[in-house]
Amino acid sequence: MAHDHHPTGISRxxxxxxxxxIGSMYLWFSFIMFLIGGLMALLIRAELFMPGLQFFEPNFxxxxxxxxxxxxxxxxxxxxxxxxxxxxxPMQIGAPDMALPRMNNFSFWILPxxxxxxxxxxxxxxxPDGPPNFGWTFYAPLSTKYGPASTDFFIFGVHLMGISSxxxxxxxxxxxxxxxxxxxxxxxxxxxxxxxxxxxxxLIMVMPVLAGAVTMMLTDRHFGTSFFDAxxxxxxxxxxxxxxxxxxxEVYIMILPAFGIASHIIPTFSRKPLFGYAxxxxxxxxxxxxxxxxxxxxxxxxxxxxxxxLYFMIATMIIAVPTGVKIFxxxxxxxxxxxxxxxxxLFALAFVVLFTLGGVSGVMLAMTPVDKQYHDTYFVxxxxxxxxxxxxxxxxxxxxxxxxxxxxxxxxxxxxxKIHFWFSIIAVNITFFPMHFSGLAGMQRRVPDYNMMFExxxxxxxxxxxxxxxxxLLFLYIVINCVKGGKGKATDQVWEGAEGLxxxxxxxxxxxxxxxxxxxxx
Amino acid sequence: MSxxxxxxxxxxxxxxxxLPIIGSVGLFVTVLGAGxxxxxxxxxxxxxxGSLPSIMASMGPYILAIGAFIIFYLMWKWWSTxxxxxxxxxxxxxxxxxxxxxxxxxxxxxxxxxAAFFGALWYIRVFALPWLGGEGVDxxxxxxxxxxxxxxxxxxxxxxxxxxxxxxxxxxxxxxxAFGLPAINTAILLTSSWTLTxxxxxxxxxxxxxxxxxxxxxxxxxxxxLCLQAYEYYHAYVDLGLTxxxxxxxxxxxxxxxxxxxxxxxxxxxxxxxxxxxxxGHFTPENHFAYEAGAWYWHFVDVVWLFLFxxxxxx
Numbered sequence: 126m127a128h129d130h131h132p133t134g135i136s137r138x139x140x141x142x143x144x145x146x147i148g149s150m151y152l153w154f155s156f157i158m159f160l161i162g163g164l165m166a167l168l169i170r171a172e173l174f175m176p177g178l179q180f181f182e183p184n185f186x187x188x189x190x191x192x193x194x195x196x197x198x199x200x201x202x203x204x205x206x207x208x209x210x211x212x213x214x215p216m217q218i219g220a221p222d223m224a225l226p227r228m229n230n231f232s233f234w235i236l237p238x239x240x241x242x243x244x245x246x247x248x249x250x251x252x253p254d255g256p257p258n259f260g261w262t263f264y265a266p267l268s269t270k271y272g273p274a275s276t277d278f279f280i281f282g283v284h285l286m287g288i289s290s291x292x293x294x295x296x297x298x299x300x301x302x303x304x305x306x307x308x309x310x311x312x313x314x315x316x317x318x319x320x321x322x323x324x325x326x327x328l329i330m331v332m333p334v335l336a337g338a339v340t341m342m343l344t345d346r347h348f349g350t351s352f353f354d355a356x357x358x359x360x361x362x363x364x365x366x367x368x369x370x371x372x373x374x375e376v377y378i379m380i381l382p383a384f385g386i387a388s389h390i391i392p393t394f395s396r397k398p399l400f401g402y403a404x405x406x407x408x409x410x411x412x413x414x415x416x417x418x419x420x421x422x423x424x425x426x427x428x429x430x431x432x433x434x435l436y437f438m439i440a441t442m443i444i445a446v447p448t449g450v451k452i453f454x455x456x457x458x459x460x461x462x463x464x465x466x467x468x469x470x471l472f473a474l475a476f477v478v479l480f481t482l483g484g485v486s487g488v489m490l491a492m493t494p495v496d497k498q499y500h501d502t503y504f505v506x507x508x509x510x511x512x513x514x515x516x517x518x519x520x521x522x523x524x525x526x527x528x529x530x531x532x533x534x535x536x537x538x539x540x541x542x543k544i545h546f547w548f549s550i551i552a553v554n555i556t557f558f559p560m561h562f563s564g565l566a567g568m569q570r571r572v573p574d575y576n577m578m579f580e581x582x583x584x585x586x587x588x589x590x591x592x593x594x595x596x597x598l599l600f601l602y603i604v605i606n607c608v609k610g611g612k613g614k615a616t617d618q619v620w621e622g623a624e625g626l627x628x629x630x631x632x633x634x635x636x637x638x639x640x641x642x643x644x645x646x647x
Numbered sequence: 648m649s650x651x652x653x654x655x656x657x658x659x660x661x662x663x664x665x666l667p668i669i670g671s672v673g674l675f676v677t678v679l680g681a682g683x684x685x686x687x688x689x690x691x692x693x694x695x696x697g698s699l700p701s702i703m704a705s706m707g708p709y710i711l712a713i714g715a716f717i718i719f720y721l722m723w724k725w726w727s728t729x730x731x732x733x734x735x736x737x738x739x740x741x742x743x744x745x746x747x748x749x750x751x752x753x754x755x756x757x758x759x760x761x762a763a764f765f766g767a768l769w770y771i772r773v774f775a776l777p778w779l780g781g782e783g784v785d786x787x788x789x790x791x792x793x794x795x796x797x798x799x800x801x802x803x804x805x806x807x808x809x810x811x812x813x814x815x816x817x818x819x820x821x822x823x824x825a826f827g828l829p830a831i832n833t834a835i836l837l838t839s840s841w842t843l844t845x846x847x848x849x850x851x852x853x854x855x856x857x858x859x860x861x862x863x864x865x866x867x868x869x870x871x872x873l874c875l876q877a878y879e880y881y882h883a884y885v886d887l888g889l890t891x892x893x894x895x896x897x898x899x900x901x902x903x904x905x906x907x908x909x910x911x912x913x914x915x916x917x918x919x920x921x922x923x924x925x926x927x928g929h930f931t932p933e934n935h936f937a938y939e940a941g942a943w944y945w946h947f948v949d950v951v952w953l954f955l956f957x958x959x960x961x962x
Contacts, residue, residue, distance in 0.1 A: 139668050140667075251699055299749050329755055330759050341767065360779075363775060
């Protein structure tokens with residue numbers, strides 16, 4: 126605050142304490158990881174274009190699915206949301222910056238190192254037995270007794286990512302609880318802020334559990350412990366319990382901020398306030414609470430007592446209630462609104478529709494007897510890609526289109542944005558919709574070969590995947606074009622119906638330090 | 648540091664800082680070294696002599712040492728910077744609150760880290776071992792016990808693992824009793840919480856001699872605890888034959904007490920630093936975030952120990 130100068134050069138990015146710089150670094154890092162993880166997805170789809178082995182040994186195919194999952198979850202989706210939080214939360218609550226700016230930069234810079242550690246495993250000269258190959262869920266004993274040497278660096282990489290996430294989450298919570306402008310009571314906070322503060326709480330609660338899980342893996346591998354080994358009195362199924370105690374809240378960590386984004390964009394382009402704000406807040410909190418008590422629905426086939434299966438089935442289905450509240454609220458927001466369909470609105474609408482589709486297949490999977498049929502098939506792959514790609518990633522893309530004019534001061538190219546949208550939504554459905562059918566027919570996930578009868582569906586998926594992947598390069602072009610000037614200057618409010626401090630109280634582009642003096646919120 | 652300014656009313660956004668990037672490099676070098684060190688000592692890397700993986704593995708200890716040095720340097724720099732800022736009165740009341748809340752959430756995350764290991768212990772004792780021992784739903788013996796681990800009996804402390812039972816071997820170690828050293832250590836930690844509270848009250852009452860004496864006393868009790876625990880580990884390995892490899896009992900015992908001991912070590916160092924800073928008069932009744940953070944951390948370590956004493960030693 127005391128300094129107005131704008132640092133330049135490489136030191137601006139290495140040593141920064143500015144929430145906007147750090148947010149930009151997170152977003153670019155996330156996009157690079159998205160391209161690397163996406164490249165792996167395309168390699169997977171190329172292998173699966175035809176039955177039989179085309180390009181890869183089965184072991185390397187397993188490594189590709191593993192790295193694709195890990196990179197997308199920890200490298201693409203989570204950092205994208207942290208980047209958005211950095212850019213938006215101080216502007217939306219009327220603060221000068223994040224509460225703990227140096228720690229903010231620390232949590233970012235850990236990430237490139239953590240992922241270098243993970244990607245180093247691809248260098249055969251360093252790791253002759255290859256990268257991690259046990260799936261992104263790294264179940265024991267695949268990852269303990271049978272994991273390659275690179276597993277240990279994967280473990281330490283997860284530790285680093287955990288440190289980064291926990292510091293980022295602490296920063297968000299402290300910023301929100303301590304830095305709001307006078308008059309901004311908790312129930313006046315923008316929905317994005319609400320969803321992020323709940324996400325941050327989830328992160329603080331579960332990332333340490335993941336750290337504990339990989340630590341036990343490490344000691345099982347090298348120090349003679351037997352946590353996940355029945356011969357010593359441990360239990361490999363316990364690994365799954367601990368992993369999914371982390372893993373289920375983790376999937377909400379990857380969707381709650383997108384809920385918040387949709388709750389900003391839909392009211393703006395419907396030119397109506399958000400329907401049911403308070404119920405949105407309570408629904409988000411309920412979803413977060415329920416996420417801690419449903420984890421074993423990921424492991425119905427391990428042989429739990431029937432009482433356990435019943436409990437986890439019913440508890441899981443209850444999540445559909447608060448989620449339904451949110452979807453109802455978005456639809457009711459649009460009801461009788463003066464709707465226009467700019468690119469962010471298109472992506473937000475696609476988010477609502479396709480996320481609902483992924484949610485409904487989730488309810489199918491929640492039913493224990495049905496899940497025993499669907500478990501580890503492409504139906505599961507279809508389900509979670511519908512909540513992650515059109516859910517989390519469309520949410521992020523919508524947010525970038527929506528706030529980019531505020532960040533850069535320039536309007537992006539609307540025509541290209543619309544082309545990007547239509548291309549993406551067609552491609553995403555060509556890619557993932559056929560997986561429902563191949564999965565229901567019995568095609569297993571994580572296998573490079575498959576029965577001839579699945580060939581048609583797989584070829585559709587592969588064609589869609591290549592369209593989807595290369596279509597995102599258009600997004601890259603649109604963003605760079607907008608940063609360099611785009612289609613002219615954006616107004617301060619940017620969008621006709623936009624509400625919130627970042628649109629009503631700050632110019633476009635927003636100044637380097639958001640609010641030098643806290644605004645009064647009425 | 649010398650000139651005291653009025654407490655700022657607006658938020659202090661620090662200047663650019665080299666600390667975060669140093670810390671990131673330090674963490675990277677540390678884990679790179681640790682991974683290679685482990686590979687070096689366990690011989691996991693099955694590569695020929697002179698190949699890149701084996702060279703990396705042999706350099707592991709040195710890489711680890713460099714990383715640890717960078718991290719120690721970072722901690723020294725970071726916290727001395729924070730202390731300097733605090734004493735120069737650069738921290739507004741709002742920033743002080745940010746630090747306090749940040750510390751509370753950090754401790755929350757630490758609680759969840761221990762929860763993973765306690766969860767493992769409880770899951771093993773409540774579910775896994777009874778099932779391995781043949782207890783099943785509706786009185787049917789679980790088939791895993793019948794087919795895989797005949798002869799295994801679920802007794803805690805588990806001195807005969809399923810594998811040993813199958814092989815017909817006897818107990819290979821004795822369990823750690825609760826009412827020897829562990830009980831003494833419980834008393835030491837409870838006393839240390841009490842001395843720390845006395846010191847904290849003395850800080851608020853501007854009673855510096857008591858503050859300094861009782862902060863040192865608390866650190867001393869922490870050090871005594873650590874010495875006793877080191878002796879306990881020696882006793883376990885040498886006299887009882889209890890090691891990390893002693894089945895799930897040894898696994899949970901050393902994982903829980905080991906990570907707790909690590910936290911006591913951190914807390915003791917924290918307290919020693921605080922004692923020195925008390926002697927230098929760094930803290931005032933109005934401005935002593937670091938002291939409270941240390942106190943909270945110490946109480947957290949104390950509470951974790953009580954859970955350990957009950958669930959690892961006593962029950």
